[in-house]
Amino acid sequence: MDPLARPLPLPCGATLKNRLCKAGMTEGLADEDDRASERLETLYGRWSDGGAGLLVTGNVMVDRRYLERPGNIVIDRNGGLDALATMARAATRNGNHCWMQISHPGRQCTRMSSNHPVSPSSVKMRGMLGSVAAPRELEVDEIWDIIERFAYVAKTAKETGFTGVQIHSAHGYLSSQFLSPYTNRRTDEWGGSLENRARFLRETYKAVREAVGADFPVGAKLNSSDFQKGGFSNEESALVARWLCDAGLDLLEISGGTYEQTALFGRLGEEAEKKAESTRRREAYFLEYARNIREAARGVPLMVTGGFRSVSLMREVIDSGEVDVVGIARPFCVVPDLPNQIEKGTLTKLPTPEKERRLGPGIFGPTSSIRSVRTLNSQAEVSWFYRQIIALGEGREPDLALGTWGALLAHFNGELAVARRRTFQQPKAALPAPKEALDA
Numbered sequence: 001m002d003p004l005a006r007p008l009p010l011p012c013g014a015t016l017k018n019r020l021c022k023a024g025m026t027e028g029l030a031d032e033d034d035r036a037s038e039r040l041e042t043l044y045g046r047w048s049d050g051g052a053g054l055l056v057t058g059n060v061m062v063d064r065r066y067l068e069r070p071g072n073i074v075i076d077r078n079g080g081l082d083a084l085a086t087m088a089r090a091a092t093r094n095g096n097h098c099w100m101q102i103s104h105p106g107r108q109c110t111r112m113s114s115n116h117p118v119s120p121s122s123v124k125m126r127g128m129l130g131s132v133a134a135p136r137e138l139e140v141d142e143i144w145d146i147i148e149r150f151a152y153v154a155k156t157a158k159e160t161g162f163t164g165v166q167i168h169s170a171h172g173y174l175s176s177q178f179l180s181p182y183t184n185r186r187t188d189e190w191g192g193s194l195e196n197r198a199r200f201l202r203e204t205y206k207a208v209r210e211a212v213g214a215d216f217p218v219g220a221k222l223n224s225s226d227f228q229k230g231g232f233s234n235e236e237s238a239l240v241a242r243w244l245c246d247a248g249l250d251l252l253e254i255s256g257g258t259y260e261q262t263a264l265f266g267r268l269g270e271e272a273e274k275k276a277e278s279t280r281r282r283e284a285y286f287l288e289y290a291r292n293i294r295e296a297a298r299g300v301p302l303m304v305t306g307g308f309r310s311v312s313l314m315r316e317v318i319d320s321g322e323v324d325v326v327g328i329a330r331p332f333c334v335v336p337d338l339p340n341q342i343e344k345g346t347l348t349k350l351p352t353p354e355k356e357r358r359l360g361p362g363i364f365g366p367t368s369s370i371r372s373v374r375t376l377n378s379q380a381e382v383s384w385f386y387r388q389i390i391a392l393g394e395g396r397e398p399d400l401a402l403g404t405w406g407a408l409l410a411h412f413n414g415e416l417a418v419a420r421r422r423t424f425q426q427p428k429a430a431l432p433a434p435k436e437a438l439d440a
């Protein structure tokens with residue numbers, strides 16, 4: 001039997017029908033009240049038909065005041081439960097699982113939703129071209145409020161037909177900000193030692209588990225490392241993995257990086273890239289880092305996401321037991337049925353359109369020494385994929401001819417339009433320029 005086609009039983013008793021997962025990708029397709037929409041139903045129906053054993057949704061936010069981008073789904077008593085149920089039905093219609101990724105952006109919060117984001121400590125992001133504001137430190141009662149919100153969203157996910165949840169604790173989002181000594185400078189019981197920095201994630205896991213019960217899948221996405229000086233390290237990640245797995249986690253997804261250090265897309269920093277160069281695992285760039293975590297995870301299923309493009313490598317890592325689930329994101333934007341194609345043997349290498357997405361050569365390129373230029377390049381690359389997701393949600397085919405600048409401009413225009421349409425608006429006095437762009 002093809003290793004990728006093997007079912008995977010999870011500790012809670014549920015089973016994934018195969019080893020391929022579409023990893024979480026923010027969709028930006030919620031309606032004006034931040035609820036699920038018909039476009040999300042279409043998108044997830046297509047991905048479900050595509051044959052993956054597991055679909056993880058993009059960030060679903062726990063608080064409408066703090067978004068990673070306008071168009072995020074939010075669940076904070078804003079209604080829309082029927083629409084969520086419709087989305088969940090479409091997303092699971094092929095016998096696969098669809099898990100809701102639950103998230104809070106913390107300081108990685110777009111100004112289009114708030115000029116006053118929150119974070120464990122007030123450490124401002126660098127090189128973000130003014131798109132995010134400096135955060136303020138969370139009060140302890142606010143931290144508990146956020147944990148309760150995660151549990152509420154998890155319960156809602158279960159009630160509306162999603163078949164599991166994933167706590168987003170990677171990529172520099174709030175839970176990942178708590179884990180990192182670079183962004184968490186607190187001196188109370190929520191900061192300092194690793195035990196304290198991991199408190200937010202562990203309490204969140206506990207609350208979520210209580211909300212959904214023992215037989216419902218709960219996963220987490222964790223950085224193998226932040227790849228940032230002074231950030232969350234690989235050794236720390238292995239310990240946190242152990243704690244989560246001991247607590248009863250069903251699936252641990254490994255990724256890495258933050259908005260400031262976009263390792264999630266393979267830019268691990270000079271030192272780490274040199275290390276990867278010397279291994280045959282340059283393609284799936286987190287495999288080396290996942291090894292430590294594998295040992296710590298005490299048999300809890302492990303998923304690794306980032307860079308997997310050759311089907312032979314996917315088969316090899318599943319067959320050897322190194323990884324239990326292969327997480328794939330960007331290729332699903334252009335080949336939504338890639339699991340079916342892999343099964344039929346018509347696809348042995350996944351497409352890599354990201355390789356052509358750069359705004360310029362040399363210092364204007366993605367490896368520029370100027371941080372803001374690097375940010376702009378990352379934005380351009382990711383914008384291209386955002387536009388493809390929108391195309392899929394609108395029932396169209398991916399637009400492979402779309403240029404990088406065109407994608408970036410279309411993305412920013414689109415985001416402003418979505419922000420303008422939102423029913424919830426931050427106080428007008430706090431709105432960023434240009435005023436006319438955001439006024440309702």
Ligand SMILES: Cc1cc2nc3c(=O)[nH]c(=O)nc-3n(C[C@H](O)[C@H](O)[C@H](O)COP(=O)(O)O)c2cc1C
Binds near residue numbers: 023027057058327386
């Ligand atoms: C358009 C886009 C949106 C993304 N949104 C999310 C998200 O909402 N949650 C998340 O955990 N990761 C998100 N990611 C990261 C992916 O899940 C994945 O970790 C990354 O793209 C590397 O995997 P890949 O090489 O297979 O694309 C996003 C990536 C892309 C390209």
